[in-house]
Amino acid sequence: MPYVITEACIGVKDKSCVDVCPVDCIYEGENQLFIHPDECIDCGACEPECPVTAIFPEEDVPANLQSYVQLNRSAFKGENPPKRPTR
Numbered sequence: 001m002p003y004v005i006t007e008a009c010i011g012v013k014d015k016s017c018v019d020v021c022p023v024d025c026i027y028e029g030e031n032q033l034f035i036h037p038d039e040c041i042d043c044g045a046c047e048p049e050c051p052v053t054a055i056f057p058e059e060d061v062p063a064n065l066q067s068y069v070q071l072n073r074s075a076f077k078g079e080n081p082p083k084r085p086t087r
């Protein structure tokens with residue numbers, strides 16, 4: 001079960017999570033960051049780093065944010081997939 005980035009990241013994107021991910025599976029989209037669901041090793045390192053509590057393990061994503069589970073997956077299949085984060 002991968003970790004998922006949800007709504008609170010939109011417009012924040014401070015990338016604290018990126019710095020701690022051991023497998024570099026957090027990518028930058030236009031409005032928020034996304035975790036690649038097939039690359040995440042479920043280590044949990046990113047979750048406490050997020051200042052706005054945008055990151056959840058997939059099984060703990062709140063009901064009102066469930067659409068982000070699919071969004072973190074579908075984002076990588078679109079025409080303009082999330083890229084390596086820039087600083």
Ligand code: SF4
Pocket residue numbers: 003020021022023024025026035039040041042043044045046047
């Ligand atoms: S849970 Fe671990 S591997 Fe997955 S995105 Fe967070 S830091 Fe990276």
Ligand code: SF4
Pocket residue numbers: 005008009010012013014015016017018033049050051052053054055
């Ligand atoms: S730490 Fe949180 S707000 Fe910052 S980029 Fe990562 S998910 Fe987004």
